[in-house]
Amino acid sequence: MSGKKVLIVYAHQEPKSFNGSMKQVAVEELSKRVHEASMSDLYTMNFEPRATRNDVTGALSNPEVFKYGVEAYEAYKKKALTSDILEEQRKVQEADLVIFQFPLYWFSVPAILKGWMDRVLCQGFALDVPGFYDSGFLKDKLALLSLTTGGTAEMYTKAGVNGDFRYFLWPLQHGTLHFCGFKVLAPQISFGPEVSSEQKRKVMLSSWVQRLKSIWKEEPIHCTRSWYFQG
Amino acid sequence: MSGKKVLIVYAHQEPKSFNGSMKQVAVEELSKRVHEASMSDLYTMNFEPRATRNDVTGALSNPEVFKYGVEAYEAYKKKALTSDILEEQRKVQEADLVIFQFPLYWFSVPAILKGWMDRVLCQGFALDVPGFYDSGFLKDKLALLSLTTGGTAEMYTKAGVNGDFRYFLWPLQHGTLHFCGFKVLAPQISFGPEVSSEQKRKVMLSSWVQRLKSIWKEEPIHCTRSWYFQG
Numbered sequence: 235m236s237g238k239k240v241l242i243v244y245a246h247q248e249p250k251s252f253n254g255s256m257k258q259v260a261v262e263e264l265s266k267r268v269h270e271a272s273m274s275d276l277y278t279m280n281f282e283p284r285a286t287r288n289d290v291t292g293a294l295s296n297p298e299v300f301k302y303g304v305e306a307y308e309a310y311k312k313k314a315l316t317s318d319i320l321e322e323q324r325k326v327q328e329a330d331l332v333i334f335q336f337p338l339y340w341f342s343v344p345a346i347l348k349g350w351m352d353r354v355l356c357q358g359f360a361l362d363v364p365g366f367y368d369s370g371f372l373k374d375k376l377a378l379l380s381l382t383t384g385g386t387a388e389m390y391t392k393a394g395v396n397g398d399f400r401y402f403l404w405p406l407q408h409g410t411l412h413f414c415g416f417k418v419l420a421p422q423i424s425f426g427p428e429v430s431s432e433q434k435r436k437v438m439l440s441s442w443v444q445r446l447k448s449i450w451k452e453e454p455i456h457c458t459r460s461w462y463f464q465g
Numbered sequence: 466m467s468g469k470k471v472l473i474v475y476a477h478q479e480p481k482s483f484n485g486s487m488k489q490v491a492v493e494e495l496s497k498r499v500h501e502a503s504m505s506d507l508y509t510m511n512f513e514p515r516a517t518r519n520d521v522t523g524a525l526s527n528p529e530v531f532k533y534g535v536e537a538y539e540a541y542k543k544k545a546l547t548s549d550i551l552e553e554q555r556k557v558q559e560a561d562l563v564i565f566q567f568p569l570y571w572f573s574v575p576a577i578l579k580g581w582m583d584r585v586l587c588q589g590f591a592l593d594v595p596g597f598y599d600s601g602f603l604k605d606k607l608a609l610l611s612l613t614t615g616g617t618a619e620m621y622t623k624a625g626v627n628g629d630f631r632y633f634l635w636p637l638q639h640g641t642l643h644f645c646g647f648k649v650l651a652p653q654i655s656f657g658p659e660v661s662s663e664q665k666r667k668v669m670l671s672s673w674v675q676r677l678k679s680i681w682k683e684e685p686i687h688c689t690r691s692w693y694f695q696g
Contacts, residue, residue, distance in 0.1 A: 409572030
């Protein structure tokens with residue numbers, strides 16, 4: 235257990251938020267156990283979400299017609315990606331587990347975190363063709379989405395107004411994390427902290443801390459469509 | 466048919482791309498029919514995707530603990546949102562149909578377009594509580610996702626490696642557009658233009674143009690979970 239490294243990719247503007255507390259208790263718990271926990275605090279970093287020509291230093295492979303995916307792939311191979319991407323790739327490479335801590339925006343991640351996924355998880359680094367899903371390049375790593383919702387748990391059930399929460403996890407857990415090879419641990423969903431009592435928020439925080447104490451013993455979910463759509 | 470207004474929200478870096486062509490033929494076809502087509506060319510605008518305190522001009526409602534959703538809602542009511550958001554909201558308000566033209570990034574929209582959704586479709590403008598899904602504030606408008614994929618159509622079937630394409634549309638069409646009240650037209654999916662022949666790309670472009678000729682006669686999809694998961 236000791237020696238394991240964790241990267242927390244954190245996307246909330248406010249340290250005093252519930253998301254901020256979830257991040258903070260995770261850092262404290264993981265540090266106790268001599269894990270190294272590195273952090274990408276995206277808003278504090280003012281992380282760039284836009285995938286543009288600026289992500290490639292030096293000349294483009296094809297300056298006539300800009301294709302982001304192609305240029306990022308070529309730049310990865312030539313070590314010509316911009317430094318903020320390289321730094322995030324280094325952190326991912328060193329991590330045994332990547333935890334994403336964020337509030338759900340429109341059934342997905344906030345744009346700043348979407349930009350992290352778009353830019354950091356490029357071809358060559360996270361995958362290749364072939365070399366995706368179970369043979370994705372990050373296949374020796376674990377990933378875990380820890381998120382908060384505005385709505386209650388009842389709203390995110392099969393019969394609820396927002397449908398089962400697993401539905402919105404498909405593009406993130408399967409289409410992104412699994413695509414890159416990550417083994418996906420069960421999501422940590424804190425439903426409606428803003429509409430919950432202080433007592434309930436404390437329970438959500440402490441259940442997260444409890445979970446982290448034995449996180450390395452967990453088995454990944456079986457990340458196939460039946461987990462999402464036939465539960 | 467004349468007098469209808471269309472907003473195209475376009476998220477590709479390269480005018481010479483297939484996405485650029487899809488946008489261009491749409492503008493040309495719509496203009497022929499005396500529709501007004503306005504455009505949000507997000508990369509050219511260098512549109513800001515990050516949801517931050519900068520989105521609110523003047524004092525915050527609660528400067529001690531920043532809550533983006535609450536502050537954006539209050540700022541909307543006080544007309545204190547930053548000008549780029551106001552401008553986009555004005556374009557949406559004037560449109561009868563909003564077309565989103567983008568390449569699929571990680572089973573979703575590119576971060577720059579996610580940021581448009583996160584920032585423009587705020588509480589007060591697009592919805593309230595209550596006032597979402599069928600009573601969302603944009604309920605008299607149509608929306609349509611026109612997207613390109615990297616993979617082939619076969620990959621996006623129920624039995625395919627990426628699952629049915631409807632799965633990844635759930636957070637976008639249901640969780641975002643329908644949530645705001647939009648009636649959703651069937652998506653225009655151009656599968657794998659980069660791995661297709663020039664001839665096939667031309668067919669994809671011309672089928673889009675053909676579709677636009679009678680777009681106002683289309684019935685929206687029935688945007689409930691059965692469309693997505695029991696097709």
